[in-house]
Amino acid sequence: MGLTASAHRFVSATALTALTGREVVDNTWTRGDVLRPVHTAIAADHEAIAVYSASVAFLSSLAGGLGNSPFLLAALGTPAPVLLAPSLPPGVGDSPIIRDSLARLAAVPNYHLVQPKKGKSRSTGAEADTVAPMWEIIGTLEASLAAPQDRPVGRAA
Template sequence: MAESPVSAAPAPAFGARQLLYVGTGSLGVMFMPMWSQWLRTSYPQLEVRTVITRSAEQFVTRTALTVFSGSEILVDAWPDEPRPKALHVELAQWPDAVVIQPASFHFVSRLALGMADTPVLLALQCTQAAVAVAPALPPGGHDSPAYRRHIEALAERPNVVVIPPTTGRSVTTGRMEASVAAPLSEVLARTEQLRLQMLAQSGREER
């Protein structure tokens, strides 16, 4: 994972206007600032709201993300101060599309089980937007029976697509036995396929 996957990444057609971009506690989240800059450059008309989990802060800082994204970074935690609008409702209703990249084993499990103990998880359980999940797993994670069940459960949701990870080198063992999240460019392409499919099924047209 030492080499950035962002270099020369293609920019697929992407028609969403408002994207919720979520990063979780996996080592690959360290590339999120560079992906954020790639989004700004590749899709200048796209509005992006970025959220990271508490565990993601072990690998990436809000300062770096703010600099590269050019916008406020939210943390997936209930606000200490009162807000005029409920954060989870905003995050559920605002986006045309949602991307979780990378999605840790823990986050995938909580999402699949219907957990709603953070603003993002509650929003994802309620949103009608297209949601793309790009898992990143430790050695052995891909073959875990629990992970397999969670992926099957997510696949049953009509507004969710799971993009399989690719084989990568574990920084712990040094062997090619980890599962690395798919590049954001690939995730966006799959998100757009799902979004257009959902529009066609609902009989709606692009605004």
Template sequence: MITNQSAATATTLDLSLEKFEFCKVAVVLTGSTMTQIMPFWMDWVREAAPNTEFRVIMRESAKRFATKHGFEARMRTRVQQDEWSDEVIAAHIELAEWADLILIYPATLDYISRLANGITDSPSLLAALTTNAPVCIAPALPPRAMNNEIVRGTLEKLRAPSNFMVIDPVPGNSESSEVTHAWVPPAFPDVLRKIEAFRSEHAEVKSEPVAT
């Protein structure tokens, strides 16, 4: 459920997206309260980036904050569950080949810990570790998590692969406790602008002539 406060906050943000050149984006949703506002953002991004195809992959834990059928009704497309199936073509292979960007937003501490340590017990985790496409991680962390050396080390491990990008979380309110100092990802439009800047920067590096 999207709270009135969350929806009001979303409508006061900078919603501009002048450029976004990714064609096929896989958005992985995890079990964070931030997931409850993602139906709003997926509606927004379909208009802001009409030439981009978005696919939503839901962790089982994400269903506590948004429903699969709700996303499918709003997006008019099927939502992929982040679990193994009996399909002939493995889900992680298809996802890794299809996407030119994998975006984990929001990424819980459980998810980033699994990813950083190579635990591949779901299609999205295995796809993120085997794709050549950019992988963007936008953590949503509980209060005081950033004070822990293990958590900070986990984020540093995720910055190591050349195709990985970690979006630093910002201070925010915890919606599941009375503690106000949680860590949340920046607003979805801001994250997409950062990703596009990352893409442009890497494209420029690749196009530079090699000295002989």
């Protein structure tokens, strides 16, 4: 389990550790084990990576191959399933740049995009794309872990 700086505004590492019984990793390069960088540990020690919710900044950086944080570098370097639940502000999903970034990510064999759902924007009140419910992420995660490695979930034979 990992938390970005933004995620710390919504939930505490202490609460997540108590709920999951697992260490919570921060998205920083600082770690006690200097011989095993945090991105290497994340990529090697976890059977999957789920990004919930994936911001426009995270998705764009990942699609561009930018590895400027441990979480991005781990997602770029792991063969394990990487689940992405885009959280797009109103109107951003219609941007050709963002559509291109999402298409690039969807083309990566071990990446799984869990598409946003239509819902009410909390900031504008208008109908907008909203992040998929957590249970859809969990279902996609379970399916990706059960799929044969040579044929990931959602990919044609």
